[in-house]
Amino acid sequence: MSDNNNDRRIELCSRFRASLAEGSSSQYFDEDDLIEIFDYAGDLNDDYLRMEVLLCAARYYPDSAALKQRRALLYYTFGDDLTSKYLQDNTAQHGVLWDITRLRNASPMGSEADKALDDILAAYGEFEDEEVIQFVDVASSLGRTDWLLSRLEALRAHVTYMPTLLFEIAVMLEIEQRYSEAITLLEELTDLEPYNEQYWFMLAQEYDLNDNVAGALQALDLALAILPDDKAMRFYHARLLARDEISRQQAVTSLEKLADEYPDDIDICRFLAALHIEIAPDDQGETARNHAVAILRKCFGLNKGNRKLASDLIAIDTAPAEPVISEVVRHDAPADINAWIAWAGELEALGAYDRAIEILRYCESRLGYKNPSLNEALVIDYFMIKDFRSATHTFESQTVGPSTASPDTAALVFVVYAISLAKLGRKKDAAEFSKMVIKLLVEDGPDEITHALRRLGTGLVLTDIIDRCTTRRRTDWQSYDPLGVW
Numbered sequence: 001m002s003d004n005n006n007d008r009r010i011e012l013c014s015r016f017r018a019s020l021a022e023g024s025s026s027q028y029f030d031e032d033d034l035i036e037i038f039d040y041a042g043d044l045n046d047d048y049l050r051m052e053v054l055l056c057a058a059r060y061y062p063d064s065a066a067l068k069q070r071r072a073l074l075y076y077t078f079g080d081d082l083t084s085k086y087l088q089d090n091t092a093q094h095g096v097l098w099d100i101t102r103l104r105n106a107s108p109m110g111s112e113a114d115k116a117l118d119d120i121l122a123a124y125g126e127f128e129d130e131e132v133i134q135f136v137d138v139a140s141s142l143g144r145t146d147w148l149l150s151r152l153e154a155l156r157a158h159v160t161y162m163p164t165l166l167f168e169i170a171v172m173l174e175i176e177q178r179y180s181e182a183i184t185l186l187e188e189l190t191d192l193e194p195y196n197e198q199y200w201f202m203l204a205q206e207y208d209l210n211d212n213v214a215g216a217l218q219a220l221d222l223a224l225a226i227l228p229d230d231k232a233m234r235f236y237h238a239r240l241l242a243r244d245e246i247s248r249q250q251a252v253t254s255l256e257k258l259a260d261e262y263p264d265d266i267d268i269c270r271f272l273a274a275l276h277i278e279i280a281p282d283d284q285g286e287t288a289r290n291h292a293v294a295i296l297r298k299c300f301g302l303n304k305g306n307r308k309l310a311s312d313l314i315a316i317d318t319a320p321a322e323p324v325i326s327e328v329v330r331h332d333a334p335a336d337i338n339a340w341i342a343w344a345g346e347l348e349a350l351g352a353y354d355r356a357i358e359i360l361r362y363c364e365s366r367l368g369y370k371n372p373s374l375n376e377a378l379v380i381d382y383f384m385i386k387d388f389r390s391a392t393h394t395f396e397s398q399t400v401g402p403s404t405a406s407p408d409t410a411a412l413v414f415v416v417y418a419i420s421l422a423k424l425g426r427k428k429d430a431a432e433f434s435k436m437v438i439k440l441l442v443e444d445g446p447d448e449i450t451h452a453l454r455r456l457g458t459g460l461v462l463t464d465i466i467d468r469c470t471t472r473r474r475t476d477w478q479s480y481d482p483l484g485v486w
Contacts, residue, residue, distance in 0.1 A: 016029060069096075070130075148172070197230065216240055234258055356377075357385075
């Protein structure tokens, strides 16, 4: 579809939406208008708009064959049962979209599908845009993408607008991760429509997926030459530049401009902040961190309570985390204990275990009671920052309710507690606890926890702790690290 036709569709949809919102009559849209609106709404996955078009068509154009065919497409969206009933009521109806819908409903396999597709191709001459879109879609849904490629020359003779055919097949090839084949079609597409920036943008992404960054950058340069202010393309261009040490500073410059223009864009600001820290020389680490904090704080202020921004900010800022956590709680509080633990897990993934503790402690103080799952998460986090006294105290504290921790997490907590006891000089306690775990859980415990303990080698670690704690074997407990975490 050319840009002019696409602009017309956008304008039609806008007017139709306005007529719905205003309660004004939609009889001023003729049959062709409604068909275009329906087809464009399909591109947008807007089933509400498609439904309203068909309701309008039923009133003003009840005999429209084209709109009746499109009703079958909408029924398919809502399930096979509705489609089957509609097809049964319209056995006498024929046309490309009718046959495509029947084919979709029948779902033939292999050579039967190939024959059915060939029959449709032989039965009709020119395919309009929507017919091309639906035909490619049904072929792909039946697993016949190879058939599409084998019949590409025949398909070319059937279409009224070649770019639609090439684009739709390229999309299907991308979904199937057949990037080289998609690139071939997109290169032809950009030859046909050299001033369509979206085709160049898609080609850039395919090059990138096919590990050709140079080709991706070249395609993006051409896309940006057509539409230089496009945010998505500029951001993608900067991310590509950031992958190469030589062009990273250029990426920072581009991202700084984007962040100035779109200070509320979460993805841009998070990426820029992370890049500042990643590329900073050792002697400029503090300056880069402060710069990153400033970027994130500004964006966080424009996206009140956004948890992703909060996690990034808490992880790198030296200021107390509580004000940021409170802001999240005011706007997007975690729904339950598991959500709080998952949020702390985001900080753990960034290596900020001390900050994860702040989130969990805030949760504990607000809930007013100790929870086993929260305690287990705290034990591990304290262990990771070598606060063994807090790890053991937390493990030994009273809790209320069942734990939702996975068997793997439970197994890790047992080992962490035993190691912490030994490191604190409580060797007798460490040995007795280790013996108890081996007897009650590793050997005779519930299947799930026993399997997890064995898989993680818990028995071996606990046996080693027992040996070191009950014999005269000398152990440097300060450097003892059987889990390899430090």
